[in-house]
Amino acid sequence: MERLVVIGAGISGLATAFLARLGAAATGRPLSVTVLEAEARAGGKMWSDRSDGFVIEHGPNGFLDNKPDTLDLVKDLGASEKLLPASELARKRFVCRRGRLERLPESPPAFLKSRILTWKGKIRVLGEPFAKPAPQGDESVAAFAARRLGPEARDYLIDPMVSGIYAGDPGNLSLRAAFPRINELETQYGGLFKAMRGISRERKKAGQKGPTGAGPGGTLTSFKSGVQSLIDRLQQELGSNLILGARAVGLERGTSGYEVRADQGDGQETRHGADAVVLSCPAWVAGELLGDHDATLAEDLNQVFYAPVTVLATAFATQDLGEEPDGFGFLVPHVEDRPILGTLWDSSVFPDRAPDGQVLLRTMIGGARRPELARLDDEVLTRTVLDQLKDLMGIRATPTRVRVIRYDRGIPQYALGHPERVNRIDRALGTLPGLFLCHNAYHGIALNDCAREARKTAGRVLDYLQPDSAVEE
């Protein structure tokens, strides 16, 4: 029987293992799958802490349903009944400008009325069709935004979006890698407004209705009892094939295929023979494991920088708040010079995240531009966040609960040069048959990206192991 070992049980690794097994079963050929996870729990960044009626997300709070990838995975798991769409309030998003929370406009008339940009800034946005064409090579998100939309929209519209997704520095992130869809729209249609018009014409022709797909679009979707419900379901499917507390520490070529050595924490080392290995661990771990196979590849993997980010969850008694937050939350542009990236109003978007009479918020702090803030000690961090909530939301109450969630290497940054780096990584892997990478460090950080890459990787693994009976990607 062919053997697949997956290293890392975040969503990327678990989904790859599950889909590879599903694909193999569909072709009637047996496949032994083992998933090794360093920590005592599966899920990686996807972790919902459930206690006293609260569901505190440690990482993601959902995915957008305008892409099929996570939904398809959920369907394959037979878990669609666990899906939980966000309340309509999720459409209400705010950005801080001069210390006030301004609602992000959702329509052209609302844009013209909104106070997010000055008239000068709005007129510059309207000049987008006349922007200079894209330069050759990789362009940063900030340079793209300034070129097409102007400096004010860069600072108050694009910068906070980058903070909200990557906790990143738009001046350093590659547009092609971090926002490939936006890059495609410019290449294909010659501009963003032209793209919106073009897409809506095409959709009309095809008889389709609904959002054009040029913006984020889709409905934020999660799971009853939190995103971990998806992890729980995958874990249930994999059963004893998932080994927790098993840190991969070595990857050697064996007489047939590979051998993965895992440290089980009690001085015990286990060995796992494999015909194919998927590295679904962070890039720097993959770099350590592949160092003996290809030093240049390892160096490229080690160069992927992860921004530190800390999440501070705070709960308040509803009666202690003047006004209950209603909306998705707010983001803080870097130019506002405040020590937080933004706050998600979790219980407004998913009411089951807090018990009756309580409100749950999650504030992000740190990121690529202010890494030192992510490392503040718990007390200073809490004080800093509460000061900001008081200033921006008028919250003066004492929280009923505070939880600090730290990621020293939280979110991979697709820096300028990332597309070339990933190409080099892919080429180098091509010379190491049977080895695959599937993790958020390469082709997208959203859950939809991880689910899409997991499906592709499972297909490639089966193509490699069982060339006559490959499943569709």
Ligand SMILES: Cc1cc2nc3c(=O)[nH]c(=O)nc-3n(C[C@H](O)[C@H](O)[C@H](O)COP(=O)(O)OP(=O)(O)OC[C@H]3O[C@@H](n4cnc5c(N)ncnc54)[C@H](O)[C@@H]3O)c2cc1C
């Ligand atoms: C605060 C935060 C908020 C986010 N919010 C959203 C959101 O709302 N929507 C969205 O779509 N995305 C969001 N993301 C991004 C998304 O959560 C991640 O991209 C995704 O969960 C990454 O999954 P992964 O499996 O690729 O990696 P990880 O979750 O990092 O999993 C890697 C796994 O490998 C294990 N591992 C490491 N070393 C070893 C080893 N030597 N041996 C064995 N195992 C090892 C780790 O313990 C871990 O379990 C957020 C991320 C963060 C940090």
